[in-house]
Amino acid sequence: MSRLGIEGVTKSFGRTVAVDGVSLDVGHGEFLVLLGPSGCGKSTLLRMIAGLTPLSAGRIRLDDTDITHTPPRDRDLAMVFQSYALYPHLSVARNIGFPLRARRRTRPEIRGRVAEVAEVLDLGELLERRPRELSGGQRQRVALGRALVRDPGAFLMDEPLSNLDAKLRSSTRAELTGLHRRLGSTFVYVTHDQVEAMTMATRIALLNAGRLEQVGTPAEVYDEPASVFVAGFLGSPPMNLMDARIVSRNGELRAVAQDIDVPLGIAGELPPRDVVLGVRPEHLAPAATPMLRAQVRMVENLGSDEVAHCTVGSAAVSLRGPRPLGMSTGDALGLGVAPHHIHLFDRAGGRRLTWSPDPASEPFAASPEPNSPYKPAHTLR
């Protein structure tokens, strides 16, 4: 088990800044998931941790050792790539044992470790086969086995499940989580699949265009997204985001726009302020006192749930709930949301606004951006 320290790590390829000043600590035994859309810098960051891509700036530490300039083979890290890259001419057993042979371990030791790993990954029956005689999922497990055989300081994995079909993906996901629990090792795991991130991670680091948007437990990033980007990335469908304006009416703050009039549940007299109003699809429901006036455009059947895709003013808004929702195309609906399920974001900067019902304190403060000494510049007084 090891601790990883990533400090101000930056990577530029010519004019492209692939990773931009990322700082992040990965604790002993954590399962940290690097999550973000295609091209946001996940693989580049992982390759820098592995030592396969040199840094443009910053430092990387493994426990108390600075490994920024340490060659990959001396880093005590095991990496699993998206493409499994097995040796086609070697048997499963020899593929798994390869890292130990390269380290000149004794034959009995290698045989013992390979057998242990094969047992864990349920590969015992396949040890004499060649990679071409295996299914994609079995090859995937051999690639994992080759990493696991070493008992390294930390595991680095880049979309290791991306080539599996949905069912195998889900079972291998559970296997990996179980493995992490049993081994107690440190994992850094790259994916763009939010289900993998939500189900496997102890913490998620969300990247956007090379920068860290938010780091937190799956519950934290889902329940309190730090920015419009995070809110719009997580969830299925993701959070509804609507431009609105905070105004005071009769001593109460409300978010208003065309077809939108949402009481925030707090008292206050403040000058108007432009925000982005966020509500998760599962937190919207038909209400006696409508806050959003919606037109249903289409209803999608997901099996257990239904999603109603609607229009509210100029915004696309979706609502999700158990099937049947009892809505159909063309319906006009009045929707409501509980105040504790309302999210507000600064319109200009996109950062989350927190608000407090205490009139003596600043009612709104923007959440700080990780790694930047962001000052909550906007308050309403």
Ligand SMILES: Nc1ncnc2c1ncn2[C@@H]1O[C@H](COP(=O)(O)OP(=O)(O)OP(=O)(O)O)[C@@H](O)[C@H]1O
């Ligand atoms: N060797 C390279 N030379 C030039 N640009 C590169 C190189 N490697 C990556 N990039 C660029 O850096 C950015 C980040 O790439 P990276 O592979 O880290 O993204 P990613 O988050 O892993 O995406 P994906 O989910 O598609 O795998 C991209 O804009 C990519 O085009």
Ligand SMILES: [Mg+2]
């Ligand atoms: Mg990648």
